[in-house]
Amino acid sequence: MEVLAGLAQGFGIALEPMNLFWCFVGVFFGTVVGVLPGLGPSATVALLLPLTLQMNPTAGIIMMSGIYYGAKYGGSTTSILLNVPGESSSVVTCLDGFEMARKGRAGPALGIAAISSFIAGTVGVVLLMLIAPPIAEFALRFGPPEYFALMALGLSMVVLLAGRSMIKALLSMFAGLWLATIGIDLFTDIARYTFDRIELMDGVNFVVVAIGTFAVGEVLANLGARSSGQNFTVPKGLRNLMPNWQDMKDCRFAFFNGSLVGFFVGVLPGAGSTIASFVSYGIEKAVSRHPERFGTGAVEGVAAPEAANNSETGGALVPLLTLGIPGSGTTAILLAALILWGLKPGPLLIQDHPQMFWGLVASMYIGNLMLLVLNLPLVPVFAQILRLPGYVLYPVILGVSIVGVYSVDQRLMDVWLVGGFGLLGYAMRRLDYPSAPLILGLVLGDLMENAVRQSLMMSNGDISILYSRPLAATMLLFTAAILAGPMFRQFNSWRLKATEQEA
Amino acid sequence: MKIRTAGLVAAILVSAGVADAPAQGFTPDRTIEFMVHSGPGAGNDVFARSVQGVLEKLKAVPQNIQVLNKTGGGGLVAMSYLAEKKADTHLVAVFTSIWFVNPQIRKQAKITMDDLTPIARLVLEPAVMAVRADSPFKTTKDFLDAAKQNPGKMKQSGGSLASRDNSYRFLLMKNTGADWQFISMKSGGERVAALLGGHVDMMIMEPAEALEQIRAGKVRVLATLMNKRLPSMPKVATLKEQGFDVPEVPQARGFVGPPAMPANVRAYWEGVFTKMYKSSEWQGFLKDNLYEDGFLIGPGLNKFVADYTATMRGILKEAGLKLVR
Incomplete structure (x- = not known):
């Protein structure tokens, strides 16, 4: 009852013309920066921070959150069309999204991305509204050993991302783990693999590696194939540009899975939407009745990660609003904004400023609807990009990639690196090494190393801390089950072969 | 003009x-x-x-x-x-x-x-030394005594080795002979979450962070690490007042x-x-x-x-x- 009253009050606030206007401004800018690779929501929110100081805090947080979740919608566009991940959280979307585009299904891919973003974004808000305080308390039970187990669970997804060869997938993942060690070590302050270059002291930017191996590698591979002219087919007619009923049915579980995984991972400070998208993709493939279709353009492979990275926003707002703890780069800026507005973020924020909280929640329902209405009509427009012949499209991809990586930190070094990782991506393609495990290793490596070292410092070197706590142990058991899966299947196929021969 | x-x-x-x-x-x-x-x-x-x-x-x-x-x-x-x-x-x-x-x-x-x-x-x-509200440590001395009796068992969450958090740890350890672990964490959010979740025993916080947690009854502040008491926390004594002669790290x-x-x-x-x-x-x-x-x-x-x-x-x-x- 309390929730309904709060929500009614919230809609009253969010539907005020000025707040509605700022909500639209936020989601619109969010979509734009999401589409542009490199420029992320945290940079945009920071740029607008001085502007919001003149605004009323409720309007300010409505707009800034709009940018945050709006960017997640736009992020999938370049992943699907150009194989250029627009945000770090949409790398996984490339895997099946770009394959769908290649098969002439760019429209349905973009459509399902928008629909699943809408569903998950809304589920994220519902969960934020209903269970924020208890779930935040639960998240606090995650200490370093639990993070280690979560990262191990994430890394185990490698067996699901592997193509034909498990060994090649593992090699690719270990290369990613090694890349994650580059930079100044947090615990000893020692530089690792930096070759005395200041640019490498903060490590290799994840976006650089992802854009290099995915987009630049793809372009190089196509140049090698000497294919000229039209590469993609774009079917005519609005009907073929939207997901059909079968697509929607195939994605039912993906919507659900992505929404929940995204929200729960989002609640954990420091975990992030990239991990959420990998985990939900892995779960989707693991439970699928036809896992072999993943990586070749399965519509669920787009729906699950896109759902995850959108409901993550709702999750990430939980520790911020209920505990005053920022869990991600963007929520850290929102925290700073709340302080600048004089709102005193902390555990009592919602109690002290219910109108701000409920106004925000209501505006997120409205904002998600706006995003759906804004994005669906754009699908046929964006899909036309693929009509460009190869000799135009590939230079465009290269240009977008270079501008994208440069815009992250304005460093020329990153442009050289993206070229280098492009060559690596090309070589991996030619030698049939999957590049997704490389990204997985790079994303999780840093977090996992930190977690294991923090845990061992906590226990004075006693390794049992990693598996003696119940939550951590449960996650490690799941990890073991996932890792054992392929071996079991292998054994089963041998057994089947053996029985066939006997028969 | x-x-x-x-x-x-x-x-x-x-x-x-x-x-x-x-x-x-x-x-x-x-x-x-x-x-x-x-x-x-x-x-x-x-x-x-x-x-x-x-x-x-x-x-x-x-x-x-x-x-x-x-x-x-x-x-x-x-x-x-x-x-x-x-x-x-x-x-x-x-x-x-x-x-x-x-x-x-x-x-x-x-x-x-x-x-x-x-x-x-x-x-x-400014900076203050904080513990969870249900922590057994009521004063700076309680914490330091415990850290002295169980060397390496108490834990503090903080930033890098070169951060101010760690500087204070070294100054206090040198002054008292106590010894505890410094768990580096990348973001401020992780550090506070580790304290609130009871994964570490102590943390050096900024008053803006700490005040709201105090008001919600989640955190207790043991000492002000500055030379003078803070206007926002007039009741919290400085390290010097509690008998620890540690220089201020601005x-x-x-x-x-x-x-x-x-x-x-x-x-x-x-x-x-x-x-x-x-x-x-x-x-x-x-x-x-x-x-x-x-x-x-x-x-x-x-x-x-x-x-x-x-x-x-x-x-x-x-x-x-x-x-x-």
Whole structure:
């Protein structure tokens, strides 16, 4: 009852013309920066921070959150069309999204991305509204050993991302783990693999590696194939540009899975939407009745990660609003904004400023609807990009990639690196090494190393801390089950072969 | 009006002992850049944008201000960039404590604060020592005694080894003979979550973070780590009052210019920041963030730069970091 009253009050606030206007401004800018690779929501929110100081805090947080979740919608566009991940959280979307585009299904891919973003974004808000305080308390039970187990669970997804060869997938993942060690070590302050270059002291930017191996590698591979002219087919007619009923049915579980995984991972400070998208993709493939279709353009492979990275926003707002703890780069800026507005973020924020909280929640329902209405009509427009012949499209991809990586930190070094990782991506393609495990290793490596070292410092070197706590142990058991899966299947196929021969 | 501003600047310059440097003769004629060493949204980026907001509101500068993010190498990229822009009169940068610390521990660093032109110190960030509200430790002594009896068993969450959190740990350990673990965590959010979740025993917090947690009954503050009690927490005693003679480790933020900045340009910027400092908007910003007013310009600032470099040098050495210069 309390929730309904709060929500009614919230809609009253969010539907005020000025707040509605700022909500639209936020989601619109969010979509734009999401589409542009490199420029992320945290940079945009920071740029607008001085502007919001003149605004009323409720309007300010409505707009800034709009940018945050709006960017997640736009992020999938370049992943699907150009194989250029627009945000770090949409790398996984490339895997099946770009394959769908290649098969002439760019429209349905973009459509399902928008629909699943809408569903998950809304589920994220519902969960934020209903269970924020208890779930935040639960998240606090995650200490370093639990993070280690979560990262191990994430890394185990490698067996699901592997193509034909498990060994090649593992090699690719270990290369990613090694890349994650580059930079100044947090615990000893020692530089690792930096070759005395200041640019490498903060490590290799994840976006650089992802854009290099995915987009630049793809372009190089196509140049090698000497294919000229039209590469993609774009079917005519609005009907073929939207997901059909079968697509929607195939994605039912993906919507659900992505929404929940995204929200729960989002609640954990420091975990992030990239991990959420990998985990939900892995779960989707693991439970699928036809896992072999993943990586070749399965519509669920787009729906699950896109759902995850959108409901993550709702999750990430939980520790911020209920505990005053920022869990991600963007929520850290929102925290700073709340302080600048004089709102005193902390555990009592919602109690002290219910109108701000409920106004925000209501505006997120409205904002998600706006995003759906804004994005669906754009699908046929964006899909036309693929009509460009190869000799135009590939230079465009290269240009977008270079501008994208440069815009992250304005460093020329990153442009050289993206070229280098492009060559690596090309070589991996030619030698049939999957590049997704490389990204997985790079994303999780840093977090996992930190977690294991923090845990061992906590226990004075006693390794049992990693598996003696119940939550951590449960996650490690799941990890073991996932890792054992392929071996079991292998054994089963041998057994089947053996029985066939006997028969 | 103009006379009054000039008079004000002159008064400050007189008190600073450089009365012969006139404030006239320099007015920005293009976009001004505020450089920060981290990406959008980090603490000092938000700080720069807040200063930008206040100056724009006061119309204290005749041109637009733009924040320029030069990330990398924990501030080293930004310091090198500033050093290269020797003659640039429209570029100033936010300095923080790592501008003093990193050049001493990174051999890649080519520039130190001595090479640059400090303009104004604006804030000092206070710190307090906090434990969970249900912790058995009621005083600093309780915690330190426990850490002494169980060496290496107590845990503190914090940033890097070169951070202030760790400096205080070393100073306290040296002073009392206690010994506890320092668990480095990347983001402030993770550090607070580790404390609230009971994964660590103690944390050094900023009062702005701590106050709300105290109000919600989640955190207890054991001591103020500054030399004086904080106006926001008048009941919390300082370390000295509790019998621990540990020097204050200040954490300062302010603005610094390129090397060999002309005296009239430096005077212009000193005037701008002085005007801001006197405004109610700025005082409100300090209050909302619970920062200590650290306004300092002129020779006082030069002395601070020298003293602070020396203090940090001693602490870093104590903390076991290798000094490179």
